[in-house]
Amino acid sequence: MTKWKKTALIFLSLILAHCAMMRKTAPVRPDAESELKAEILSHVAAPETQNAFWGMEIRRLGATEPFLALNEGRNFMPASNMKLYTTSAAFCLLGKDFRFETPISHTGEIDKDGVLRGDVIIYGKGDPSISGRYRKGITTDSIMKDWVAALRKKGIKSIEGNIFGDDDYFVDNDIAGSWEYDELSYWYAAPSSALSINDNLYDMTIYPGAAVGTRARLVTAPPIDYVTFQNDVITTVAGARRHIDFRRGVDNNNVRIFGHIPIGGRRWRDRGCVFNPTLYTATLFQESLTSEGISVSGRAYDLDTFSDAEKEILRRDDRVLYVHVSPPLSDIIKIVNKPSQNFYADMFLKTLGRRFRGKGSFESGALVVKDFLKNIGAPDVESIRMNDGSGLSRCDLVQPRQTQHLLQYMATRPDFEAFYDSLAIAGIDGTIGGRMNEPPAKNNVHAKTGFIGNVRSLSGYLDDQNGDRWVFSIMCNQYTIPVSRVDHIIDNICQALVRFKTSAGESPTRARH
Secondary structure, eight states, X not given: OOHHHHHHHHHHHHHHHHHXXXXXXXXXXXXXXXXXXXXXXXXXXXXXXXXXXXXEEEEEXXXXXXXXXXXXXXXXXXXXXXXXXXXXXXXXXHOTXXXXXXXXXXXXXXXXXXXXXXXXXXXXXXXXXXXXXXXXXXXXXXXXXXXXXXXXXXXXXXXXXXXXXXXXTSOSOOSXXXXXXXXXXXXXXXXXXXXXXXXXXXXXXXXXXXSTTSBXXXXXXXXXXXXXXXXXXXXXXXXXXXXXXXXXXXTSOEEEEEEEEETTOOOEEEEEEOSOHHHHHHHHHHHHHXXXXXXXXXXXXXXXXXXXXXXXXXXXXXXXXXXXXXXXXXHHHHHHHTTTOHHHHHHHHHHHHHHHHSOOSHHHHHHHHHHHHHHTTOTXXXXXXXXXXXXXXXXXXXXXXXXXXXXXXHTTSTTHHHHHTTSEETTTBGGGTTSSOSTTTTTTOEEEEEEETTEEEEEEEEEOTTSBEEEEEEEEESOOSOHHHHHHHHHHHHHHHHHOOOOTTOOOOOOBO
16 A cells, blocks of 8 residues: 555545544444545645646446545546547437438539530538548548549549539638647648548658758658648768657648658658648549549639639539448547547537538537537536537636536447447557556546646546446646656556455445446
8 A cells, every 4th residue: 555545545534533423433444435535536646746636526327426526516628538528419419320421513514425514513511531541441542533433433534624622511710719829730630621531631751861961751642732842851860869840831731841860760750731621632532533534624623712603603503423421420439539539529510510500610519519418417518618629729628527427428328339439448449558458457448538738638437346337537737747647647546446346245335337
């Protein structure tokens, strides 16, 4: 038993003894539950996090009162725990079998020689999954080839017109205004347009040059001209420290990569996000058409280039050529919750706003989520601040008790297993695949992480040695130690819970699952 556990246990024993004296009975020996509470409190009382702000609520599944609560009604930055709110609302309101559809239409006529004398329009409807990044056996290129094959099947051999991307299903605020400016180039800050492809990302790989002092070699994917790269990475001496970073213009696709890489050293890989995903999609499709033998005389355009009147003329007589259909939502939310994919979560939030409030925006989506939370009886809903669906914003605020209530509600649904399966599993996969990788925690804790600067959270479900399921939400803000140390504390709390077993003769109140 550690010093801090002993201190917490002594403190708890004194409280119990005082209560016993007030009832004029003999002092009560701390039972297994009291020891568990003391152990959990000892972890958050560690001196290294004394300047941090901890909050938690832990309950057995179905219990009416918390087993342990600490600052449970205070506001915390949740980071990616916000995705629990977004995916729960999408799961319940859209349904686990919901699929996104992306129609591809044409104007004009297809003549007897297979010439389309008109334009092609791709109508974005909020599908985040037009990508192969998380789907085994599927690539973005293979999706594009399927689209080309669908046009060829309609008899189209060439296009005497343009390729238009239409993203008006969402409003045009592709990024949340509260995101950190210096993060906008990186993959996790990808913009969310109603028409998006390849997670709105490009890949970069840097290899050392042939000699010290030479420019490093850059390889990008997909291999298109949509993004312009300035490679300022220099090859340095063997054994030197590698340091590479990059920046993209806020309103363009000019990317500068800079830094140094040692000769003979490991390659460097990263992903960046594009400006104007709609035009990116139209451009990739045009280039795929050309490479597959269907010539296009015009250009790729974002339909927002044109006036509302011009848009209406284009849309007036268009006819559907093909409809791309996404996997079911139950599959897509795994991409949100297991690897913690921000872009997908933000696309979900805007889709909720469009379908239930008539406006595909962060703000409308947040109102839908709040309505959902009110309907399930979550506490103090008006205090929630939801600036995005992903939790990247430092202006997002929730309470541990609200997260715990949400998870309790989800566990009551008949389709709960599909939601449960979307969460990362300790020692197995997702963002906790490398944590708690020994029994009994391994393959037991199913949870969602959260991480931005000085914010760490973990909320989800676990089972103890009695066979009881626990629902927990643990949040830590304003810490100044390495995040690995905060993870260690949170993991210790979860491990204490999964190891819990009542002694013979004890009969604590608990809910069976």
